[in-house]
Amino acid sequence: MSDPILAGFHPDPSICRVGQDYYLACSSFEYFPGVPLFHSRDLAHWTQIGNALDRPSQLRLVPDGTSSGGVYAPTLRHHDGRFWLITTNVTRGEGNLLFTATDPAGPWSDPVRLPDVAGIDPDLAWDEDGACWCTYAGVGQVRIDPHTGQALGPPRRIWSGTPGAKAPEAPHLYRIGEYWYLLIAEGGTERGHCVSIARGTAPTGPFEPCPANPILTHRSTDHPIQNTGHADLVQAPDGAWWMVLLGVRARGGTPGWHVLGRETFLAPVTWADGWPVVGGIVPTTTGRPPPDVRDDFDADDLHPRWISLRHRPADDCNVTERPGWLTLRARAGTLDDLDVTFAGRRQQHPSCRIRTLIDTAEGRGGLAVRLDELHHYEIEATAAEVRALARIGPLRTVLATRPMPAGPAVLAIRVASTDTFRDVRSGPDTVSLGVEDRDGVFTALAELDGRYLSTEVAGGFTGRVVGVYAAAGTVRFDWFDYEPVEKHNVPGE
CATH class of the missing domain: 2.60.120.200 (Jelly Rolls)
Structure with missing residues (x-):
C-alpha cells in the first residue's frame, strides 16, 4: 500500500523548495486557522510549522463560511527572497488573496486583495523580465502587480484543457528549460480526476498539449488510491523531479467510501522528449504522525x-x-x-x-x-x-x-x-x-x-x-x- 506523505484531510498540495528545504501548503476550507504549512528535508518526513492564516484580519469565515466553503487551493512559491502564498476564500466578498512572509513559519502578512482575478485556484509565476502572471481555474490568466493586487492587463483564456474533460482547474505555470509548462487538474475531483500538461515558449502561450495526457490518473483502475489529481512539481537539489498530488483511500464495498478526506501523496517524475513522465506513487509510511x-x-x-x-x-x-x-x-x-x-x-x-x-x-x-x-x-x-x-x-x-x-x-x-x-x-x-x-x-x-x-x-x-x-x-x-x-x-x- 502506498501511504500518503500527509495523511488525513490535507488536499490541494502546493510545494516549493529553498536550498535543502521543502515547504508545502494545503487547503483548509471552513477551518481556522487556515492553510497548514509543513517543512521537510527529504519529501517523506514532514513537520507542521504553523498555519499561514492565523489571525482574523487574514481569514474571515464568519458569518457566511459554510462547510466546504472558505479557503480553497493555495499556491506556495519563493521568489526574490520572499515566500508568496495566493489562495481563494470563497466566503462571500473575500475572493482571491495574496500573502507574503520572510519565514514560512510566520508571521504572514495581511492580505493583498486581487479583485480582478475572477477564478479560484490561483497560481503565481514570474518571467525573466520580472512580470508576475496569475493563472487560475478555467484556465485564465492575467498579469498582476503582486504588491498591490492590481491587474496590469485584461484577463484571457490561455488553454481549455483536454476537449470534453470537465473542470480544468488547479493550474501551475513553470519555466523548465526552453519551455513554459502549464500543469492542470481536470475531470472533476472525484473518481475521474487526473493531471494533464501543456507547454509553450511564453508564459502566455500558445500551449501545446502533451500527447500522453493525462500524465497521471487512476480512474477505471483497481488502484487503492483514487481521485488522483491537483498536483504540483518540484525539483530536488540533485536535479530529480517530484510531484505532490492529492488522492483518496476509498474503503468498504461498492461504491467505496473515503472518510479521511483528500490526502497528499508523492510520485517521481522523469522526462522524455521534453515531457514529464509520472511514476507510481511512492510507497512510504514515513509521513504518518508518531504512534501516539x-x-x-x-x-x-x-x-x-x-x-x-x-x-x-x-x-x-x-x-x-x-x-x-x-x-x-x-x-x-x-x-x-x-x-x-x-x-x-x-x-x-x-x-x-x-x-x-x-x-x-x-x-x-x-x-x-x-x-x-x-x-x-x-x-x-x-x-x-x-x-x-x-x-x-x-x-x-x-x-x-x-x-x-x-x-x-x-x-x-x-x-x-x-x-x-x-x-x-x-x-x-x-x-x-x-x-x-x-x-x-x-x-x-x-x-x-x-x-x-x-x-x-x-x-x-x-x-x-x-x-x-x-x-x-x-x-x-x-x-x-x-x-x-x-x-x-x-x-x-
Whole structure:
C-alpha cells in the first residue's frame, strides 16, 4: 500500500523548495486557522510549522463560511527572497488573496486583495523580465502587480484543457528549460480526476498539449488510491523531479467510501522528449504522525494541528484560563450549528482510538467525529449523564444514555476499519462511542456505520476531524489522546 506523505484531510498540495528545504501548503476550507504549512528535508518526513492564516484580519469565515466553503487551493512559491502564498476564500466578498512572509513559519502578512482575478485556484509565476502572471481555474490568466493586487492587463483564456474533460482547474505555470509548462487538474475531483500538461515558449502561450495526457490518473483502475489529481512539481537539489498530488483511500464495498478526506501523496517524475513522465506513487509510511499523539495542554497555546470552526475567539477556546486544561465556552447548542465552539485535529488513520478527560461541572460538551453540520457522531456528557448522539442528514437522534461516572470522566471513540465484507454494501469502518472506566476498560454506548461520515454520502471537499466541543456553559478538558491502530489484511490494501 502506498501511504500518503500527509495523511488525513490535507488536499490541494502546493510545494516549493529553498536550498535543502521543502515547504508545502494545503487547503483548509471552513477551518481556522487556515492553510497548514509543513517543512521537510527529504519529501517523506514532514513537520507542521504553523498555519499561514492565523489571525482574523487574514481569514474571515464568519458569518457566511459554510462547510466546504472558505479557503480553497493555495499556491506556495519563493521568489526574490520572499515566500508568496495566493489562495481563494470563497466566503462571500473575500475572493482571491495574496500573502507574503520572510519565514514560512510566520508571521504572514495581511492580505493583498486581487479583485480582478475572477477564478479560484490561483497560481503565481514570474518571467525573466520580472512580470508576475496569475493563472487560475478555467484556465485564465492575467498579469498582476503582486504588491498591490492590481491587474496590469485584461484577463484571457490561455488553454481549455483536454476537449470534453470537465473542470480544468488547479493550474501551475513553470519555466523548465526552453519551455513554459502549464500543469492542470481536470475531470472533476472525484473518481475521474487526473493531471494533464501543456507547454509553450511564453508564459502566455500558445500551449501545446502533451500527447500522453493525462500524465497521471487512476480512474477505471483497481488502484487503492483514487481521485488522483491537483498536483504540483518540484525539483530536488540533485536535479530529480517530484510531484505532490492529492488522492483518496476509498474503503468498504461498492461504491467505496473515503472518510479521511483528500490526502497528499508523492510520485517521481522523469522526462522524455521534453515531457514529464509520472511514476507510481511512492510507497512510504514515513509521513504518518508518531504512534501516539497526546496533548496535555501544558503549552501557552494549542499545537498548530488544532483547528476550529470558522474562528477561535480566545475567550471561548484557550489553555490559559485553567493551566494544563483546554477550556471551551459554548457559543451554540450543538454540532448542527455553524458557530459551535469546537477544537479538533484531522483523523489520519483508517483505525484509531480517541480519548479525552472531561470536566462538565460547569456545562455540557463532549468528544466528536465531524464531517460537517449534517454529518457527525458524538459522545456527550453533563454532570448527570453521558449520551451517544448521531446526526445523519436530516435525522438527529440520541442513541443511548447512561449515568455520568463520579468526577471527571474519560470519553472515548474507537474507529475500526472494515476487515471483512459481509456483502458488497459493507461500509468503510465502524465508529464506536463510549466511556472508559478508571482501569481503562471501554464501554460502548453505540456502534455506527462510518459510511455516513464519508464524502460519498455527505458531499463536499473535506474529511473527518475529531475533537472536543462545548454545547452549554463552560467545559474543560485535561488531555486529548489520539492513538493510531494498525490493522492488516484489509480489503483493497
